[in-house]
Amino acid sequence: MTTSELVFIPSPGAGHLPPTIELAKLLLHHDHRISVTIIIMKLPLEAKHNTETPASTHRLRFIDIPADDSTKDLLSPYTFLTNLIEYNKPRVANVVRGIIESHSVRLVGFVVDMFCVAMTDVANQFEAPTYLYFTSSAATLGLMYYLQAKRDKEDHDVTELKDSKSELSIPSYVNFVPAKVLPSVVLDKDGGSKMFLDLAIGFRKVKGIIVNTFQELESHGIESLLTSYGDVPPVFPVGPLLNLKNTTDDDDGKSGEIMTWLNEQPERSVVFLCFGSMGSFGEEQVKEMAIAIERSGQRFLWSLRRPPPPPTKEKVEFYPKEYENPEEVLPKGFLERTSSIGKVIGWAPQTAVLSHPSVGGFVSHCGWNSTLESIWYGVPIAAWPVYAEQQLNAFQLVVELGMSAEIRIDYRNNMRSGGREMFVTAEEIESGIRRLMSDVEIRKKVKVMKEKSRMAVSEGGSSYTTIRHFIDNHLMIND
Numbered sequence: 487m488t489t490s491e492l493v494f495i496p497s498p499g500a501g502h503l504p505p506t507i508e509l510a511k512l513l514l515h516h517d518h519r520i521s522v523t524i525i526i527m528k529l530p531l532e533a534k535h536n537t538e539t540p541a542s543t544h545r546l547r548f549i550d551i552p553a554d555d556s557t558k559d560l561l562s563p564y565t566f567l568t569n570l571i572e573y574n575k576p577r578v579a580n581v582v583r584g585i586i587e588s589h590s591v592r593l594v595g596f597v598v599d600m601f602c603v604a605m606t607d608v609a610n611q612f613e614a615p616t617y618l619y620f621t622s623s624a625a626t627l628g629l630m631y632y633l634q635a636k637r638d639k640e641d642h643d644v645t646e647l648k649d650s651k652s653e654l655s656i657p658s659y660v661n662f663v664p665a666k667v668l669p670s671v672v673l674d675k676d677g678g679s680k681m682f683l684d685l686a687i688g689f690r691k692v693k694g695i696i697v698n699t700f701q702e703l704e705s706h707g708i709e710s711l712l713t714s715y716g717d718v719p720p721v722f723p724v725g726p727l728l729n730l731k732n733t734t735d736d737d738d739g740k741s742g743e744i745m746t747w748l749n750e751q752p753e754r755s756v757v758f759l760c761f762g763s764m765g766s767f768g769e770e771q772v773k774e775m776a777i778a779i780e781r782s783g784q785r786f787l788w789s790l791r792r793p794p795p796p797p798t799k800e801k802v803e804f805y806p807k808e809y810e811n812p813e814e815v816l817p818k819g820f821l822e823r824t825s826s827i828g829k830v831i832g833w834a835p836q837t838a839v840l841s842h843p844s845v846g847g848f849v850s851h852c853g854w855n856s857t858l859e860s861i862w863y864g865v866p867i868a869a870w871p872v873y874a875e876q877q878l879n880a881f882q883l884v885v886e887l888g889m890s891a892e893i894r895i896d897y898r899n900n901m902r903s904g905g906r907e908m909f910v911t912a913e914e915i916e917s918g919i920r921r922l923m924s925d926v927e928i929r930k931k932v933k934v935m936k937e938k939s940r941m942a943v944s945e946g947g948s949s950y951t952t953i954r955h956f957i958d959n960h961l962m963i964n965d
Contacts, residue, residue, distance in 0.1 A: 488590050488591060488592050489519055489520065489521040489545070489590070489591050489592070490519050490520050490521070490591070490592055490594040490961065490962075490963040491520075491521050491522070491523065491585065491586075491589070491591035491592060491593050491594060492510075492513065492520060492521070492522050492523075492594060492595050492596070492597055492961075493522075493523050493525065493582055493585070493593065493595075493596050493597070493609075493614075494506055494509075494510055494522055494523070494524040494525070494596075494597045494598075494619075495524075495525050495527075495578065495596065495597070495598045495599060495602045495605050496524065496526065496599045496602070496619075497567065497599040497600065497601040497602055498526075498527045498528065498529045498567065498570065499529060499763075499804075502599050502621055503524075503526065504729050504855065505619075505621045505698050505727050505728075505855060506524060506597075506599065506619065506621075507524065507540065507729070508727035508728060508729055509597070509619055509696065509698075509724070509727050510522040510524060510546055511546070512724065512727060512953060513953070513957065514545055514546060516953055516954065516957055517957050517963065519963050520545070520957075520961075520963065521544075521545040521546070521547075521589075521591060522545065522546050522547070523546075523547040523548075523549060523581075523585055524546070524547070524548050524549070525549050525551060525578055525581055525582075526539060526548060526549065526550050526551065527551045527553075527570065527571075527574050527578075528550060528551065528552050528553040529553055529570075529804065530553040547585075549581055551574055551577050551578065551581070567601045568601070568604070568681050571601065571602055571604050571605065572604065575604070575605065575607060575608055578605060578608050579608045579611055582608065582612060586612075593612055593614050594614065594615075594961055594962050594963060595609070595614050595615045595616065595617055595693075595961065596608070596609040596614055596615070596616045596617070597616075597617045597618075597619050597696070598616060598617070598618060598619065598692075599618075599619055599621060600618065600619075600620055600621065600622070600685060600689075601685065603616075603618060603685055603688035603689060603692065604688060606688060606691060606692065615692075615693040616691075616692045616693060617692055617693055617694045617695070617696060618689055618692045618694070618695045618696065618719075619695075619696045619698075620689075620695055620696065620697045620698065621698050621854060621855075622698070622854045622875055622879070623697075623699055623704060623707065623854055623875075623878070623879060623882060624658065624697050624699050624704045624707035624708045624710075624711060624721070624723065625658040625659055625704060625706075625707035625878065625882055625886075626658075626854075626875050626878050626879070627658070627689075627695070627697065627707075627711065627721075628656065628657060628658025628659075628707055628710050628711055628714070628715065629656050629658060629659075629663070629668075629878065630682070630683065630685065630686040630689070631686050631689070631690075631711075631715040631716075631718065632654075632656045632657065632658070632715070633672065633683055633686075634683040634684075634686035634687060635715065635716065637683055638687075644668070644672055644673065644679060644683075645672075645673050645674065645675045645679050647665040647668065647673060648665075648673040648675075650665040650666075651664075651665070651666070652664075652665045653665065657710040657713075657714035657715070658706070658707040658710040658711065658714070659706075659707070659881075659882070659886060660706055660886055661885055661886060663878075663881065664881070664896070666877075666896040667877040667878055667880070667881045667895060667896050668877070668878070669682070669874060669875045669877065669878065670873065670898055671874075689718075689719075690716075690717050690718065690719070692719055693719060693720075693960070694719050694720045694721075694722060694956070694960055695711075695718075695719055695720070695721045695722065696722045696724055696956070697721060697722065697723050697724070697725070698724070698725040698726065698727050698854065698858070699723045699725045699726070699858075700723055700724075700725050700726060700938070700939060700942035700943075700948055700949045701723055701942065701948040701949070701952075702935070702938040702939070702941075702942060702948065703861070703887075703935060703938070703939070704723070706886075708721065708723055720960070722952050722953070722955070722956045723948070723949060723952055724949045724952050724953045724956070725858060725942070725943075725949060726858040726859075726861065726862055726939050726942070726943065726949075727858075728837070728855070728858055728859055728862055729837065730837060730841075730862070731837075740831065740832070740833070741835045741838065744787070744829070744831060744834070744835065744838075744839065745835075745838065745842070747787070747829050748787070748839065748842045748844045748845070749842075749844070751785055751844035752785075752844060753843050753844055753846075754843070754844065754845070754846030755784075755785045755844055755846055756784075756785045756786060756787055756842075756844050756845050756846060756847075757779075757782075757784045757785065757786045757787070757846070757847045757848075757849060757919055757922065757923065758786075758787050758789075758834075758839050758840065758845050758847070758848050758849070758865075759775075759779070759786060759787070759788040759789060759790075759849040760788075760789040760834050760836055760839075760848070760849075760850065760851075760856075761789070761850070761851040761870070761872055762850075762851045762853045762856060762872070763805060764804060764805060764806065764872070764873065765791075765806070765851045765872045765873075765899075766791045766792060766793040766794070766806035766899075767793065767899065767907065768793060768907045769815045770907075770909070771907060771909060771910065772790065772815045772816065773815070773816065773817055774909070774910065774911060774912045774915065775788075775912075775915055776816050776817050776820050777817065777912040777916075778912040778913075778914075778915035778916040778919065779824070779828065779915075779916075779919070780817075780820065780823065780824055781912065781916050782916050782919045782920055783827075784827075784847075784919060784920075784923055785827045785828060785844075786824075786827070786828040786829070787828070787829050787831065787834070787839065787845075788828065788829070788830045788831065789831055789832065789833065789834040790809065790812055790815075790830050790831070790832065791806035791807065791808060791809065791832055791833070792806055792807045792808065792809050792815075793806055794806060794807070808832035808833065809832065812830050816830070836856065836859065837859055837863075840859055840860060840863040840865050841863050845863075845865055846865070846923055847865065847866055847867075847868060847919070847922040847923050848860050848865045848866065848867050848868070848922075849867075849868045849870055849893065849918070849919065849922070850867045850868070850869065850870065851870060851871055851872045851873075851876050852867065852869050852870070852871045852876045852877075852879040852880040852883060852890075853874070853876055853879070854875075854879055857879055857883065858939070860932075861889075861932065861935050861936060861939050862936065862939050862940070863936070864932055864933050864936035865932070866889065866890060866891070866922060866925075866928050866929055866932045867883060867889070867890040867891070867922070868890065868891040868892070868893050868918040868919060868921070868922040869883055869884050869890045869891070869892050869893060869894075869895050869918075870893040870894060870897060870910070870918070871895060871897055871898070872897065872898065872899045873898060873899060877895060877896055877897070877898060880892070880895040881895050887931070887935075888927070888928070888931060889928060889931045889932055889935065890928065891918050891919075891921040891922040891925060891928060892918060893910060893914060893915055893918035893919075894908075894910050894914060897910060
């Protein structure tokens with residue numbers, strides 16, 4: 487029997503592959519006639535723990551496109567992904583051609599991540615439809631459409647809002663959105679803003695948009711996409727799509743040590759501080775965080791990592807490194823004074839930690855994956871965004887949904903692009919941690935949304951029904 491083949495192309499980087507794999511697994515689970523190949527474009531200088539490609543199975547294949555030396559020449563602060571996508575178009579086309587020739591499959595579509603929408607050109611070569619998989623919120627998708635339309639129809643220059651106190655009326659948000667929470671790339675005058683908003687032009691040309699969210703979490707944002715932005719393709723909220731296998735394997739056996747420590751802590755007593763695969767802070771900020779943590783008196787598990795060096799023309803490093811000795815950046819005696827209530831670690835097995843009953847709060851960068859994981863496990867967040875669209879996610883959690891405490895929702899760390907780091911005081915951090923662990927209303931709202939997230943993906947739930955509709959009415963699958 488000829489199977490119906492979908493080709494998935496996630497954006498390079500640690501945060502995009504896991505939700506891509508989960509969407510692929512979901513489609514495979516729902517229909518035995520589908521097979522999937524995920525083409526993984528590697529980043530230059532990618533960290534070791536992000537380079538391992540999952541093993542292929544009969545219906546789910548993984549194919550790497552390695553980064554060669556020439557891809558290093560494509561690097562720039564905001565446009566390197568666009569450059570990398572263009573460079574890899576002919577290589578992806580060759581891979582797809584090989585799949586069709588060597589397997590008994592019929593190509594029925596491409597599913598591309600947001601930064602890979604230019605791969606529509608490759609899909610067109612094979613006369614296959616392109617579907618966008620948007621791995622952030624429906625509200626953020628609406629913002630991109632809004633700003634792109636303002637630019638192209640009203641000649642509005644969003645980069646002029648940098649450092650502005652203006653607020654924007656954006657249909658996908660209930661409240662006015664402060665310019666200070668717009669993603670840094672939107673405000674970049676050196677090509678980043680144009681690149682980002684041009685993506686939304688490509689979004690309008692795909693056959694459908696699959697969003698990793700769910701109706702009950704973003705009813706307003708999802709509805710706005712259907713009514714407020716003109717020629718927007720059909721939108722399919724199918725989330726939360728999460729890798730819920732609490733794998734705790736790592737090279738040094740540190741996960742076992744972490745879980746053992748958590749087992750010894752009282753229920754919902756621990757604050758977990760973790761800022762994603764690219765989150766890190768300078769030494770001055772780390773010291774301020776340590777002061778706040780100690781003053782709060784809360785039990786804590788802190789994922790602390792060394793920032794990558796500033797980029798140069800010869801080398802760009804994306805990911806933080808482990809500290810060989812965290813004491814070099816912490817206040818003198820901090821580890822000794824807090825040894826009975828806290829643990830400082832490097833890399834963290836995030837889902838395993840969030841699912842542990844001793845964890846009662848999450849100081850988070852508000853990446854969308856992390857946001858959905860915290861909701862799934864019912865762990866409230868204290869919002870401390872760092873980069874990308876995380877400020878928008880933090881605004882949504884704190885202001886739109888009232889589900890999070892705030893540390894600083896307009897924080898942005900520009901060290902990776904050679905800029906200066908903002909500074910948050912120990913008083914702000916301590917206040918955010920205390921509210922995180924004590925605010926009853928926030929806990930109630932998170933608990934309610936936890937149950938709704940699980941209902942959404944259960945049989946008959948909103949996301950379950952949506953994925954069935956997508957397969958049955960939009961994919962041209964052989965019977």
